[in-house]
Amino acid sequence: MPRILTRTPMFKLALLTGGSSGIGLAVARELVKSGSSVILVARRPEVLAEAKASLEKDSSNGARVRILVLDVSDPEAVDRDLIKCLDEAGTPDLLYNGAGITYPNHFESIPGDIFRRIMDINLGGTWNILSAVIPRMKAAGGGTVVNVSSMSGLLGTYGYTAYAASKFAQVGLSQSLRNEMKPDGIDVRVLCPSDTDTPQLIEEEKTKPDETRKITGNAKVMTPEFVARTLLKGLRGRQFIIIPGFMGKVGWLAYRFFPWLVHFVFDNDVRSVRSRN
Numbered sequence: 477m478p479r480i481l482t483r484t485p486m487f488k489l490a491l492l493t494g495g496s497s498g499i500g501l502a503v504a505r506e507l508v509k510s511g512s513s514v515i516l517v518a519r520r521p522e523v524l525a526e527a528k529a530s531l532e533k534d535s536s537n538g539a540r541v542r543i544l545v546l547d548v549s550d551p552e553a554v555d556r557d558l559i560k561c562l563d564e565a566g567t568p569d570l571l572y573n574g575a576g577i578t579y580p581n582h583f584e585s586i587p588g589d590i591f592r593r594i595m596d597i598n599l600g601g602t603w604n605i606l607s608a609v610i611p612r613m614k615a616a617g618g619g620t621v622v623n624v625s626s627m628s629g630l631l632g633t634y635g636y637t638a639y640a641a642s643k644f645a646q647v648g649l650s651q652s653l654r655n656e657m658k659p660d661g662i663d664v665r666v667l668c669p670s671d672t673d674t675p676q677l678i679e680e681e682k683t684k685p686d687e688t689r690k691i692t693g694n695a696k697v698m699t700p701e702f703v704a705r706t707l708l709k710g711l712r713g714r715q716f717i718i719i720p721g722f723m724g725k726v727g728w729l730a731y732r733f734f735p736w737l738v739h740f741v742f743d744n745d746v747r748s749v750r751s752r753n
């Protein structure tokens with residue numbers, strides 16, 4: 477009788493906030509291809525439905541795609557709707573906290589309510605989802621958590637005051653949580669991509685200052701598929717901070733060991749833009 481070889485998926489069930497688009501959708505695609513079932517969480521139902529239909533074409537080994545319309549920044553909705561969804565679907569062994577927004581601009585042009593919205597979604601949303609999922613993961617004996625920060629969570633770049641504040645906080649939250657969850661078998665990681673070709677990057681172009689464009693312009697824009705594959709490869713290894721791409725790693729190492737050099741280069745870029753304008 478012929479033997480049917482099946483690959484065991486890395487995860488049985490993954491919950492992905494921000495899974496309807498960009499990096500989150502690419503991670504979900506890699507997962508369903510390998511046979512993991514996924515739950516995609518986002519606000520816009522039509523984008524979620526489109527993502528579900530496209531993932532179902534790529535799913536293997538009976539991987540199932542569920543969607544949940546939810547604003548992660550609303551703790552009551554998370555308590556009500558996510559808990560109901562997990563009661564039906566089960567406890568995820570991978571939680572990917574990727575829901576996020578940004579608004580690059582000069583500090584004086586970022587209204588306080590936009591700053592608070594960025595913090596509420598990028599940081600508060602992660603907190604709300606963790607609060608619902610961590611007790612279940614503990615009860616299930618463990619799991620993996622990926623919180624999505626950014627290179628802007630390691631290195632504050634011109635124009636990203638509000639976003640960097642939320643993404644640095646994401647790194648701090650993840651680092652503390654990693655140390656606290658390790659004895660419970662929960663493996664916490666943080667993903668720090670630089671510019672990646674997604675709808676968010678296109679949206680950023682509307683308000684991004686010229687100085688920011690100049691500073692970030694030297695780095696190659698990554699594809700969401702590359703970021704997703706780097707993440708899943710990184711999860712097989714041990715590094716806590718996963719930085720996709722050569723330029724990201726170099727930027728981070730340069731800033732850690734030679735911060736004065738990075739400031740010098742950034743300041744020069746800003747000066748050259750200002751002298752042009």
Ligand SMILES: NC(=O)c1ccc[n+]([C@@H]2O[C@H](COP(=O)([O-])OP(=O)(O)OC[C@H]3O[C@@H](n4cnc5c(N)ncnc54)[C@H](OP(=O)(O)O)[C@@H]3O)[C@@H](O)[C@H]2O)c1
Binds near residue numbers: 493548
């Ligand atoms: N693209 C980059 O260059 C880059 C670089 C570093 C880090 N990142 C981070 O990577 C993550 C994904 O970004 P992306 O570039 O892939 O952007 P994207 O394509 O715009 O995806 C963002 C996702 O988050 C969801 N979302 C936003 N606000 C939400 C909320 N309040 N509740 C639930 N879902 C929400 C969006 O769906 P709805 O709008 O329908 O809710 C969408 O699914 C973000 O955390 C971002 O900050 C991106």
